[in-house]
Amino acid sequence: MSPFKPDLRDEPAVRLDGVTLRYDRTGEVLSEVDLILRQGSFTFLTGPSGAGKSSLLKLMYLAHAPTRGVIRLFGQQTAELKRKQLAALRRRVGVVFQEFRLLDHLTAFENAALPMRVAGRKRESYQEEVADLLRWVGLGERVDALTPSLSGGEQQRVAIARALINKPDLLIADEPTGNVDPDMGRRILRLFSELNKRVGTTVVIATHDLELLRDTDAPVITLNNGLLARDVERGGAA
Amino acid sequence: MKRETPLLPISDAREAALFFVVGALCFLAALAALTTRGTYTAAKAWGAQIEGEVTVQLRSTDRRSAEAATHIVRDIAGVESARLLSRDEIDEALEPFFGSGGMPAGLPQPLIIVVEAVSDDGTLLAPQIEDVLIEHGLDAIAASNWQYSDDVKDLLAVLRMIAFGVVVLLSTTAIAVIAFATHAALLARRDIVDVLHLSGAEDRYIAGLFERRFWLLALKAGAGGAIAALMMTAMIVVTGAQAGEIEAQLLPQLSLDFWDFVILLVTPVAAGLAARMAARLTVMTSLRETL
Numbered sequence: 001m002s003p004f005k006p007d008l009r010d011e012p013a014v015r016l017d018g019v020t021l022r023y024d025r026t027g028e029v030l031s032e033v034d035l036i037l038r039q040g041s042f043t044f045l046t047g048p049s050g051a052g053k054s055s056l057l058k059l060m061y062l063a064h065a066p067t068r069g070v071i072r073l074f075g076q077q078t079a080e081l082k083r084k085q086l087a088a089l090r091r092r093v094g095v096v097f098q099e100f101r102l103l104d105h106l107t108a109f110e111n112a113a114l115p116m117r118v119a120g121r122k123r124e125s126y127q128e129e130v131a132d133l134l135r136w137v138g139l140g141e142r143v144d145a146l147t148p149s150l151s152g153g154e155q156q157r158v159a160i161a162r163a164l165i166n167k168p169d170l171l172i173a174d175e176p177t178g179n180v181d182p183d184m185g186r187r188i189l190r191l192f193s194e195l196n197k198r199v200g201t202t203v204v205i206a207t208h209d210l211e212l213l214r215d216t217d218a219p220v221i222t223l224n225n226g227l228l229a230r231d232v233e234r235g236g237a238a
Numbered sequence: 239m240k241r242e243t244p245l246l247p248i249s250d251a252r253e254a255a256l257f258f259v260v261g262a263l264c265f266l267a268a269l270a271a272l273t274t275r276g277t278y279t280a281a282k283a284w285g286a287q288i289e290g291e292v293t294v295q296l297r298s299t300d301r302r303s304a305e306a307a308t309h310i311v312r313d314i315a316g317v318e319s320a321r322l323l324s325r326d327e328i329d330e331a332l333e334p335f336f337g338s339g340g341m342p343a344g345l346p347q348p349l350i351i352v353v354e355a356v357s358d359d360g361t362l363l364a365p366q367i368e369d370v371l372i373e374h375g376l377d378a379i380a381a382s383n384w385q386y387s388d389d390v391k392d393l394l395a396v397l398r399m400i401a402f403g404v405v406v407l408l409s410t411t412a413i414a415v416i417a418f419a420t421h422a423a424l425l426a427r428r429d430i431v432d433v434l435h436l437s438g439a440e441d442r443y444i445a446g447l448f449e450r451r452f453w454l455l456a457l458k459a460g461a462g463g464a465i466a467a468l469m470m471t472a473m474i475v476v477t478g479a480q481a482g483e484i485e486a487q488l489l490p491q492l493s494l495d496f497w498d499f500v501i502l503l504v505t506p507v508a509a510g511l512a513a514r515m516a517a518r519l520t521v522m523t524s525l526r527e528t529l
Contacts, residue, residue, distance in 0.1 A: 062529055064529060086529065087441075088438065103245070105248075
Protein backbone atom coordinates (compact mmCIF):
# COMPACT_ATOMS: atom_id res chain seq x y z
CA MET A 1 0.00 0.00 0.00
CA SER A 2 1.39 3.37 -0.98
CA PRO A 3 1.98 5.82 1.88
CA PHE A 4 -0.13 8.41 0.03
CA LYS A 5 -3.29 6.34 -0.32
CA PRO A 6 -5.10 5.98 3.01
CA ASP A 7 -5.78 9.55 4.03
CA LEU A 8 -6.15 11.11 0.63
CA ARG A 9 -8.71 8.95 -1.11
CA ASP A 10 -11.12 11.80 -1.62
CA GLU A 11 -8.55 14.15 -3.07
CA PRO A 12 -8.51 14.60 -6.84
CA ALA A 13 -5.97 12.44 -8.67
CA VAL A 14 -4.74 15.58 -10.44
CA ARG A 15 -5.33 19.18 -9.50
CA LEU A 16 -3.73 22.12 -11.26
CA ASP A 17 -4.27 25.64 -9.96
CA GLY A 18 -3.18 28.59 -12.08
CA VAL A 19 -0.46 26.57 -13.77
CA THR A 20 1.70 28.36 -16.28
CA LEU A 21 4.56 26.75 -18.17
CA ARG A 22 7.21 28.57 -20.12
CA TYR A 23 10.29 26.90 -21.60
CA ASP A 24 13.50 28.88 -21.96
CA ARG A 25 13.29 31.65 -24.58
CA THR A 26 9.73 30.77 -25.61
CA GLY A 27 6.40 32.26 -24.81
CA GLU A 28 3.96 30.60 -22.44
CA VAL A 29 3.15 27.05 -23.50
CA LEU A 30 0.40 26.83 -20.89
CA SER A 31 -1.32 29.82 -19.35
CA GLU A 32 -3.09 29.87 -16.00
CA VAL A 33 -4.45 26.35 -16.35
CA ASP A 34 -6.93 25.18 -13.70
CA LEU A 35 -7.82 21.50 -13.89
CA ILE A 36 -9.25 18.82 -11.65
CA LEU A 37 -9.25 15.11 -12.54
CA ARG A 38 -11.09 13.12 -9.89
CA GLN A 39 -9.82 9.73 -8.80
CA GLY A 40 -11.36 7.09 -11.03
CA SER A 41 -12.19 9.52 -13.83
CA PHE A 42 -11.54 8.86 -17.52
CA THR A 43 -10.69 11.96 -19.52
CA PHE A 44 -9.58 12.80 -23.03
CA LEU A 45 -7.36 15.74 -23.77
CA THR A 46 -7.40 17.05 -27.28
CA GLY A 47 -6.40 20.07 -29.27
CA PRO A 48 -4.39 20.99 -32.35
CA SER A 49 -0.68 20.20 -32.66
CA GLY A 50 1.38 22.60 -30.56
CA ALA A 51 -1.57 23.42 -28.31
CA GLY A 52 0.35 22.22 -25.25
CA LYS A 53 -1.16 18.74 -24.74
CA SER A 54 2.18 16.98 -24.26
CA SER A 55 3.43 19.79 -22.01
CA LEU A 56 0.35 19.49 -19.82
CA LEU A 57 0.86 15.74 -19.56
CA LYS A 58 4.56 16.26 -18.71
CA LEU A 59 3.51 18.39 -15.78
CA MET A 60 1.13 15.63 -14.68
CA TYR A 61 3.75 12.88 -14.82
CA LEU A 62 6.26 15.11 -13.08
CA ALA A 63 8.75 15.53 -15.90
CA HIS A 64 8.70 19.30 -15.45
CA ALA A 65 7.91 21.76 -12.73
CA PRO A 66 5.49 24.55 -13.66
CA THR A 67 6.82 28.07 -14.08
CA ARG A 68 3.94 29.30 -11.91
CA GLY A 69 1.03 27.72 -10.13
CA VAL A 70 0.43 24.65 -8.01
CA ILE A 71 0.21 20.98 -9.00
CA ARG A 72 -1.27 18.39 -6.67
CA LEU A 73 -1.27 14.66 -7.34
CA PHE A 74 -3.46 12.62 -4.99
CA GLY A 75 -3.56 15.62 -2.68
CA GLN A 76 0.21 15.98 -2.53
CA GLN A 77 1.53 19.37 -3.54
CA THR A 78 4.41 18.29 -5.75
CA ALA A 79 6.57 21.37 -5.13
CA GLU A 80 6.70 20.52 -1.43
CA LEU A 81 7.73 16.90 -1.84
CA LYS A 82 11.24 15.60 -1.31
CA ARG A 83 12.94 13.78 -4.16
CA LYS A 84 12.32 10.39 -2.60
CA GLN A 85 8.62 11.19 -2.23
CA LEU A 86 8.47 12.38 -5.83
CA ALA A 87 9.98 9.07 -6.95
CA ALA A 88 7.36 7.20 -4.91
CA LEU A 89 4.63 9.35 -6.46
CA ARG A 90 5.94 8.64 -9.97
CA ARG A 91 5.62 4.91 -9.25
CA ARG A 92 1.86 5.47 -8.92
CA VAL A 93 1.74 6.95 -12.40
CA GLY A 94 1.94 4.91 -15.60
CA VAL A 95 2.95 6.81 -18.72
CA VAL A 96 2.63 5.90 -22.39
CA PHE A 97 4.97 8.35 -24.08
CA GLN A 98 4.20 9.59 -27.56
CA GLU A 99 7.71 8.61 -28.70
CA PHE A 100 7.57 5.33 -26.70
CA ARG A 101 10.94 5.84 -24.96
CA LEU A 102 11.84 2.17 -24.95
CA LEU A 103 15.40 1.15 -24.14
CA ASP A 104 16.97 -0.26 -27.29
CA HIS A 105 19.34 -2.68 -25.58
CA LEU A 106 16.53 -4.38 -23.65
CA THR A 107 14.04 -6.94 -24.88
CA ALA A 108 10.29 -6.33 -25.07
CA PHE A 109 9.93 -8.27 -21.82
CA GLU A 110 12.63 -6.25 -20.03
CA ASN A 111 11.18 -2.96 -21.23
CA ALA A 112 7.71 -3.88 -20.05
CA ALA A 113 9.13 -5.04 -16.71
CA LEU A 114 11.19 -1.88 -16.14
CA PRO A 115 8.91 -0.31 -13.47
CA MET A 116 8.99 -3.59 -11.53
CA ARG A 117 12.76 -3.70 -11.69
CA VAL A 118 13.08 -0.07 -10.64
CA ALA A 119 10.78 -0.82 -7.71
CA GLY A 120 13.27 -3.45 -6.60
CA ARG A 121 11.21 -6.55 -7.41
CA LYS A 122 12.92 -9.83 -8.34
CA ARG A 123 12.38 -11.18 -11.85
CA GLU A 124 10.76 -14.41 -10.63
CA SER A 125 8.06 -12.38 -8.85
CA TYR A 126 6.87 -10.64 -12.04
CA GLN A 127 7.83 -13.10 -14.77
CA GLU A 128 4.30 -14.46 -15.28
CA GLU A 129 2.62 -11.09 -14.88
CA VAL A 130 4.72 -9.43 -17.59
CA ALA A 131 4.45 -12.41 -19.94
CA ASP A 132 0.64 -12.40 -19.55
CA LEU A 133 0.38 -8.69 -20.24
CA LEU A 134 2.62 -8.94 -23.31
CA ARG A 135 0.51 -11.85 -24.53
CA TRP A 136 -2.60 -9.74 -24.04
CA VAL A 137 -1.21 -6.88 -26.15
CA GLY A 138 -0.39 -9.42 -28.86
CA LEU A 139 3.33 -9.70 -28.25
CA GLY A 140 3.42 -13.20 -26.74
CA GLU A 141 5.79 -14.37 -29.45
CA ARG A 142 8.06 -11.33 -29.30
CA VAL A 143 8.95 -11.17 -25.61
CA ASP A 144 12.65 -11.77 -26.29
CA ALA A 145 12.91 -9.41 -29.26
CA LEU A 146 15.07 -6.33 -28.86
CA THR A 147 12.95 -3.23 -29.32
CA PRO A 148 14.68 -1.92 -32.49
CA SER A 149 13.56 -5.11 -34.22
CA LEU A 150 9.89 -4.40 -33.39
CA SER A 151 7.54 -2.46 -35.67
CA GLY A 152 6.17 0.93 -34.57
CA GLY A 153 2.90 -0.63 -33.49
CA GLU A 154 4.67 -3.38 -31.53
CA GLN A 155 6.86 -0.82 -29.81
CA GLN A 156 3.78 1.15 -28.84
CA ARG A 157 2.23 -1.96 -27.31
CA VAL A 158 5.40 -2.62 -25.31
CA ALA A 159 5.21 0.99 -24.09
CA ILE A 160 1.59 0.44 -23.07
CA ALA A 161 2.50 -2.79 -21.25
CA ARG A 162 5.23 -0.92 -19.39
CA ALA A 163 2.77 1.78 -18.34
CA LEU A 164 0.24 -0.77 -17.09
CA ILE A 165 2.46 -3.38 -15.45
CA ASN A 166 2.53 -1.65 -12.07
CA LYS A 167 -1.29 -1.23 -12.00
CA PRO A 168 -0.89 2.52 -11.67
CA ASP A 169 -3.37 4.76 -9.89
CA LEU A 170 -3.03 7.31 -12.68
CA LEU A 171 -2.49 6.35 -16.31
CA ILE A 172 -1.32 9.09 -18.67
CA ALA A 173 -1.18 8.25 -22.35
CA ASP A 174 0.09 10.58 -25.05
CA GLU A 175 -1.39 9.51 -28.41
CA PRO A 176 -1.50 5.83 -27.40
CA THR A 177 -3.22 4.68 -30.58
CA GLY A 178 -1.16 6.73 -32.99
CA ASN A 179 0.87 3.82 -34.36
CA VAL A 180 -1.52 0.88 -34.15
CA ASP A 181 -4.27 -0.34 -36.46
CA PRO A 182 -7.88 0.63 -35.61
CA ASP A 183 -8.61 -2.81 -34.17
CA MET A 184 -5.64 -2.69 -31.81
CA GLY A 185 -6.56 0.93 -31.03
CA ARG A 186 -10.00 -0.17 -29.88
CA ARG A 187 -8.51 -3.03 -27.83
CA ILE A 188 -6.14 -0.63 -26.12
CA LEU A 189 -8.95 1.77 -25.36
CA ARG A 190 -11.06 -1.12 -24.03
CA LEU A 191 -8.18 -2.14 -21.75
CA PHE A 192 -7.84 1.40 -20.43
CA SER A 193 -11.58 1.50 -19.89
CA GLU A 194 -11.53 -1.84 -18.00
CA LEU A 195 -8.71 -0.62 -15.82
CA ASN A 196 -10.68 2.50 -15.11
CA LYS A 197 -13.91 0.69 -14.26
CA ARG A 198 -12.59 -2.40 -12.46
CA VAL A 199 -9.50 -1.08 -10.68
CA GLY A 200 -10.47 2.57 -10.48
CA THR A 201 -7.41 3.78 -12.30
CA THR A 202 -7.65 7.43 -13.27
CA VAL A 203 -7.03 7.66 -17.01
CA VAL A 204 -6.11 10.70 -19.08
CA ILE A 205 -5.47 10.28 -22.77
CA ALA A 206 -4.15 12.95 -25.10
CA THR A 207 -5.25 12.39 -28.66
CA HIS A 208 -6.26 14.13 -31.81
CA ASP A 209 -7.84 10.94 -33.15
CA LEU A 210 -11.42 12.09 -33.76
CA GLU A 211 -12.57 8.51 -34.41
CA LEU A 212 -11.44 7.60 -30.94
CA LEU A 213 -13.37 10.50 -29.42
CA ARG A 214 -16.51 9.61 -31.37
CA ASP A 215 -16.45 6.05 -29.96
CA THR A 216 -16.55 7.22 -26.35
CA ASP A 217 -18.76 9.29 -24.12
CA ALA A 218 -15.91 10.20 -21.76
CA PRO A 219 -15.37 13.92 -21.04
CA VAL A 220 -13.07 15.76 -23.40
CA ILE A 221 -10.89 18.70 -22.45
CA THR A 222 -9.64 20.85 -25.27
CA LEU A 223 -6.38 22.77 -25.19
CA ASN A 224 -5.88 25.66 -27.51
CA ASN A 225 -2.87 27.97 -27.44
CA GLY A 226 -2.10 26.85 -23.92
CA LEU A 227 -5.58 27.59 -22.65
CA LEU A 228 -8.06 24.96 -21.46
CA ALA A 229 -11.65 24.73 -22.67
CA ARG A 230 -14.18 22.45 -20.96
CA ASP A 231 -16.48 20.15 -22.87
CA VAL A 232 -19.67 21.12 -21.08
CA GLU A 233 -21.89 18.51 -22.76
CA ARG A 234 -19.75 15.62 -21.57
CA GLY A 235 -18.92 17.15 -18.20
CA GLY A 236 -15.22 17.86 -18.73
CA ALA A 237 -13.56 18.69 -15.46
CA ALA A 238 -11.60 21.78 -16.43
CA MET B 239 15.58 -18.06 -15.48
CA LYS B 240 17.24 -15.60 -17.82
CA ARG B 241 19.85 -13.21 -16.56
CA GLU B 242 18.75 -9.59 -16.52
CA THR B 243 20.38 -7.31 -19.05
CA PRO B 244 22.20 -4.42 -17.37
CA LEU B 245 20.15 -1.23 -17.50
CA LEU B 246 23.15 0.65 -18.84
CA PRO B 247 24.26 -0.72 -22.21
CA ILE B 248 27.49 -2.70 -22.41
CA SER B 249 30.57 -0.54 -22.86
CA ASP B 250 31.10 1.35 -26.08
CA ALA B 251 34.07 3.02 -27.78
CA ARG B 252 33.99 5.96 -25.36
CA GLU B 253 34.50 3.62 -22.44
CA ALA B 254 37.34 1.82 -24.24
CA ALA B 255 39.10 5.18 -24.59
CA LEU B 256 38.43 5.97 -20.94
CA PHE B 257 39.76 2.53 -19.96
CA PHE B 258 43.01 3.31 -21.74
CA VAL B 259 43.33 6.80 -20.20
CA VAL B 260 42.64 5.59 -16.65
CA GLY B 261 45.01 2.65 -17.14
CA ALA B 262 47.77 4.95 -18.41
CA LEU B 263 47.26 7.40 -15.52
CA CYS B 264 47.36 4.56 -12.99
CA PHE B 265 50.53 3.23 -14.62
CA LEU B 266 52.20 6.64 -14.33
CA ALA B 267 50.96 7.21 -10.78
CA ALA B 268 52.12 3.76 -9.62
CA LEU B 269 55.48 4.17 -11.33
CA ALA B 270 55.92 7.64 -9.82
CA ALA B 271 55.10 6.29 -6.36
CA LEU B 272 57.44 3.30 -6.76
CA THR B 273 60.29 5.42 -8.12
CA THR B 274 59.87 7.91 -5.32
CA ARG B 275 59.84 5.21 -2.69
CA GLY B 276 62.82 3.43 -4.23
CA THR B 277 64.89 6.59 -4.55
CA TYR B 278 63.90 7.76 -1.10
CA THR B 279 64.78 4.42 0.48
CA ALA B 280 68.12 4.27 -1.34
CA ALA B 281 68.98 7.85 -0.42
CA LYS B 282 67.95 7.26 3.18
CA ALA B 283 70.14 4.15 3.40
CA TRP B 284 73.06 6.00 1.85
CA GLY B 285 72.49 8.93 4.22
CA ALA B 286 72.45 6.60 7.23
CA GLN B 287 75.63 4.96 6.00
CA ILE B 288 77.63 8.15 5.55
CA GLU B 289 76.36 9.60 8.83
CA GLY B 290 78.01 6.72 10.64
CA GLU B 291 81.31 7.04 8.76
CA VAL B 292 84.44 9.06 9.50
CA THR B 293 87.14 9.61 6.89
CA VAL B 294 90.70 10.04 8.12
CA GLN B 295 93.29 11.51 5.82
CA LEU B 296 96.96 10.96 6.72
CA ARG B 297 99.58 13.35 5.45
CA SER B 298 103.37 13.21 5.26
CA THR B 299 103.59 9.55 6.08
CA ASP B 300 104.13 6.22 4.35
CA ARG B 301 101.81 3.25 3.88
CA ARG B 302 103.36 1.21 6.70
CA SER B 303 102.69 4.03 9.23
CA ALA B 304 99.22 4.33 7.83
CA GLU B 305 98.58 0.63 8.49
CA ALA B 306 99.81 1.13 12.06
CA ALA B 307 97.49 4.13 12.41
CA THR B 308 94.59 1.95 11.22
CA HIS B 309 95.29 -0.47 14.10
CA ILE B 310 95.36 2.45 16.56
CA VAL B 311 92.03 3.73 15.29
CA ARG B 312 90.41 0.27 15.60
CA ASP B 313 91.19 0.30 19.35
CA ILE B 314 89.39 3.62 19.95
CA ALA B 315 86.10 3.26 21.81
CA GLY B 316 83.07 3.82 19.52
CA VAL B 317 84.82 2.51 16.41
CA GLU B 318 83.13 -0.45 14.75
CA SER B 319 85.74 -0.96 12.04
CA ALA B 320 88.60 0.86 10.33
CA ARG B 321 90.06 0.11 6.93
CA LEU B 322 92.93 1.65 5.01
CA LEU B 323 91.90 2.14 1.40
CA SER B 324 94.04 0.19 -1.06
CA ARG B 325 95.88 1.83 -3.91
CA ASP B 326 93.35 0.41 -6.38
CA GLU B 327 90.46 1.85 -4.37
CA ILE B 328 92.16 5.26 -4.30
CA ASP B 329 92.78 5.08 -8.07
CA GLU B 330 89.16 4.14 -8.65
CA ALA B 331 87.93 7.03 -6.49
CA LEU B 332 90.18 9.46 -8.37
CA GLU B 333 89.44 8.03 -11.82
CA PRO B 334 87.10 10.92 -12.75
CA PHE B 335 90.07 13.32 -12.22
CA PHE B 336 93.06 11.32 -13.52
CA GLY B 337 91.47 8.81 -15.89
CA SER B 338 91.82 5.02 -15.95
CA GLY B 339 95.63 5.16 -15.77
CA GLY B 340 95.50 6.20 -12.13
CA MET B 341 97.49 8.94 -10.42
CA PRO B 342 100.66 10.17 -12.10
CA ALA B 343 103.75 8.63 -10.54
CA GLY B 344 105.16 11.97 -9.27
CA LEU B 345 102.21 12.83 -7.08
CA PRO B 346 102.04 11.67 -3.46
CA GLN B 347 99.54 8.87 -2.92
CA PRO B 348 96.81 9.93 -0.47
CA LEU B 349 96.38 7.62 2.49
CA ILE B 350 92.82 7.36 3.71
CA ILE B 351 91.28 5.34 6.51
CA VAL B 352 87.54 4.74 6.37
CA VAL B 353 86.15 4.38 9.88
CA GLU B 354 82.72 3.02 10.66
CA ALA B 355 81.28 4.25 13.95
CA VAL B 356 79.31 2.05 16.33
CA SER B 357 76.51 4.62 16.38
CA ASP B 358 74.92 6.21 13.30
CA ASP B 359 76.47 9.54 14.19
CA GLY B 360 80.21 9.94 13.60
CA THR B 361 80.23 13.64 14.44
CA LEU B 362 81.72 13.22 17.94
CA LEU B 363 84.06 10.41 16.96
CA ALA B 364 85.99 12.42 14.33
CA PRO B 365 87.82 14.85 16.71
CA GLN B 366 88.56 11.99 19.10
CA ILE B 367 90.26 9.96 16.35
CA GLU B 368 92.15 13.03 15.19
CA ASP B 369 93.44 13.72 18.75
CA VAL B 370 94.57 10.13 19.28
CA LEU B 371 96.48 10.03 15.96
CA ILE B 372 98.12 13.40 16.60
CA GLU B 373 99.19 12.11 20.04
CA HIS B 374 100.90 9.27 18.17
CA GLY B 375 102.80 11.81 16.09
CA LEU B 376 100.77 11.48 12.93
CA ASP B 377 99.56 14.35 10.76
CA ALA B 378 95.90 13.39 10.48
CA ILE B 379 92.64 15.10 9.60
CA ALA B 380 89.45 13.25 10.54
CA ALA B 381 86.06 14.37 9.24
CA SER B 382 82.59 13.00 9.76
CA ASN B 383 80.23 13.16 6.77
CA TRP B 384 77.50 15.13 8.49
CA GLN B 385 77.68 17.96 5.98
CA TYR B 386 76.97 15.53 3.12
CA SER B 387 74.24 13.98 5.21
CA ASP B 388 72.50 17.33 5.59
CA ASP B 389 72.66 17.80 1.83
CA VAL B 390 71.14 14.38 1.38
CA LYS B 391 68.36 15.20 3.85
CA ASP B 392 67.58 18.43 1.99
CA LEU B 393 67.55 16.53 -1.26
CA LEU B 394 65.23 13.93 0.23
CA ALA B 395 62.78 16.59 1.41
CA VAL B 396 62.67 18.16 -2.06
CA LEU B 397 62.33 14.74 -3.65
CA ARG B 398 59.48 13.83 -1.34
CA MET B 399 57.62 17.06 -2.16
CA ILE B 400 58.09 16.63 -5.91
CA ALA B 401 56.96 13.02 -5.79
CA PHE B 402 53.95 13.88 -3.65
CA GLY B 403 53.05 16.63 -6.10
CA VAL B 404 53.38 14.29 -9.08
CA VAL B 405 51.24 11.59 -7.45
CA VAL B 406 48.58 14.16 -6.40
CA LEU B 407 48.58 15.71 -9.88
CA LEU B 408 48.18 12.33 -11.58
CA SER B 409 45.44 11.27 -9.14
CA THR B 410 43.44 14.48 -9.53
CA THR B 411 43.85 14.28 -13.31
CA ALA B 412 42.47 10.73 -13.21
CA ILE B 413 39.52 11.84 -11.07
CA ALA B 414 38.82 14.81 -13.35
CA VAL B 415 38.98 12.61 -16.45
CA ILE B 416 36.61 10.09 -14.88
CA ALA B 417 34.20 12.84 -13.78
CA PHE B 418 34.27 14.27 -17.29
CA ALA B 419 33.70 10.83 -18.82
CA THR B 420 30.85 10.09 -16.41
CA HIS B 421 29.20 13.35 -17.33
CA ALA B 422 29.61 12.55 -21.03
CA ALA B 423 28.21 9.06 -20.45
CA LEU B 424 25.30 10.55 -18.56
CA LEU B 425 24.56 12.93 -21.42
CA ALA B 426 24.87 10.12 -23.95
CA ARG B 427 22.44 8.01 -21.93
CA ARG B 428 20.13 10.78 -20.90
CA ASP B 429 17.25 8.88 -22.53
CA ILE B 430 17.81 5.90 -20.23
CA VAL B 431 18.20 8.14 -17.19
CA ASP B 432 14.95 9.96 -18.06
CA VAL B 433 12.98 6.73 -18.50
CA LEU B 434 14.29 5.35 -15.21
CA HIS B 435 13.62 8.65 -13.50
CA LEU B 436 10.04 8.84 -14.80
CA SER B 437 9.48 5.19 -13.93
CA GLY B 438 10.01 6.12 -10.30
CA ALA B 439 13.67 5.21 -9.82
CA GLU B 440 15.26 7.07 -6.93
CA ASP B 441 18.36 9.17 -7.59
CA ARG B 442 20.61 6.78 -5.69
CA TYR B 443 19.32 3.86 -7.78
CA ILE B 444 20.28 5.63 -11.01
CA ALA B 445 23.56 6.86 -9.55
CA GLY B 446 24.26 3.28 -8.41
CA LEU B 447 24.12 2.05 -12.00
CA PHE B 448 26.78 4.54 -13.06
CA GLU B 449 28.82 3.98 -9.88
CA ARG B 450 29.03 0.23 -10.49
CA ARG B 451 29.88 0.72 -14.14
CA PHE B 452 32.71 3.19 -13.48
CA TRP B 453 33.98 1.40 -10.37
CA LEU B 454 34.51 -1.79 -12.39
CA LEU B 455 35.96 0.09 -15.35
CA ALA B 456 38.49 1.98 -13.22
CA LEU B 457 39.30 -1.10 -11.15
CA LYS B 458 40.12 -3.10 -14.27
CA ALA B 459 41.96 -0.20 -15.92
CA GLY B 460 43.86 0.47 -12.68
CA ALA B 461 44.81 -3.20 -12.40
CA GLY B 462 46.11 -3.06 -15.96
CA GLY B 463 48.13 0.06 -15.17
CA ALA B 464 49.50 -1.47 -11.96
CA ILE B 465 50.52 -4.68 -13.76
CA ALA B 466 52.27 -2.62 -16.43
CA ALA B 467 54.06 -0.66 -13.67
CA LEU B 468 55.04 -3.95 -11.98
CA MET B 469 56.48 -5.28 -15.23
CA MET B 470 58.37 -2.07 -15.88
CA THR B 471 59.75 -2.06 -12.31
CA ALA B 472 60.75 -5.71 -12.52
CA MET B 473 62.55 -4.99 -15.78
CA ILE B 474 64.44 -2.07 -14.24
CA VAL B 475 65.34 -4.10 -11.14
CA VAL B 476 66.61 -7.04 -13.21
CA THR B 477 68.48 -4.76 -15.62
CA GLY B 478 69.99 -2.89 -12.67
CA ALA B 479 71.14 -6.14 -11.07
CA GLN B 480 72.83 -7.29 -14.26
CA ALA B 481 74.40 -3.94 -15.18
CA GLY B 482 77.74 -2.61 -13.99
CA GLU B 483 77.89 -0.15 -11.10
CA ILE B 484 78.09 3.02 -13.21
CA GLU B 485 75.41 1.84 -15.70
CA ALA B 486 73.12 0.89 -12.79
CA GLN B 487 73.34 4.47 -11.51
CA LEU B 488 71.66 5.65 -14.71
CA LEU B 489 68.53 3.65 -13.85
CA PRO B 490 65.90 4.74 -11.30
CA GLN B 491 66.48 3.29 -7.84
CA LEU B 492 63.72 0.70 -7.70
CA SER B 493 63.05 -2.32 -5.57
CA LEU B 494 60.17 -4.75 -5.27
CA ASP B 495 59.53 -5.27 -1.60
CA PHE B 496 56.36 -5.59 0.49
CA TRP B 497 55.46 -1.88 0.40
CA ASP B 498 55.98 -1.69 -3.34
CA PHE B 499 53.41 -4.45 -3.76
CA VAL B 500 51.09 -2.57 -1.40
CA ILE B 501 51.39 0.50 -3.69
CA LEU B 502 50.62 -1.67 -6.73
CA LEU B 503 47.60 -3.23 -5.03
CA VAL B 504 46.24 0.07 -3.73
CA THR B 505 46.49 1.80 -7.14
CA PRO B 506 43.51 0.06 -8.86
CA VAL B 507 41.40 0.19 -5.69
CA ALA B 508 42.07 3.93 -5.33
CA ALA B 509 41.25 4.44 -9.02
CA GLY B 510 38.03 2.46 -8.60
CA LEU B 511 36.98 4.40 -5.52
CA ALA B 512 37.80 7.72 -7.19
CA ALA B 513 35.76 6.70 -10.23
CA ARG B 514 32.86 5.62 -8.06
CA MET B 515 32.91 8.87 -6.13
CA ALA B 516 33.19 10.96 -9.31
CA ALA B 517 30.32 9.03 -10.91
CA ARG B 518 28.10 9.44 -7.88
CA LEU B 519 28.75 13.19 -7.55
CA THR B 520 28.27 13.78 -11.28
CA VAL B 521 25.05 11.80 -11.55
CA MET B 522 23.52 13.14 -8.35
CA THR B 523 24.36 16.72 -9.32
CA SER B 524 22.89 16.21 -12.77
CA LEU B 525 19.72 14.58 -11.42
CA ARG B 526 19.17 17.38 -8.92
CA GLU B 527 18.81 19.73 -11.88
CA THR B 528 15.67 17.78 -12.84
CA LEU B 529 12.38 17.69 -10.96
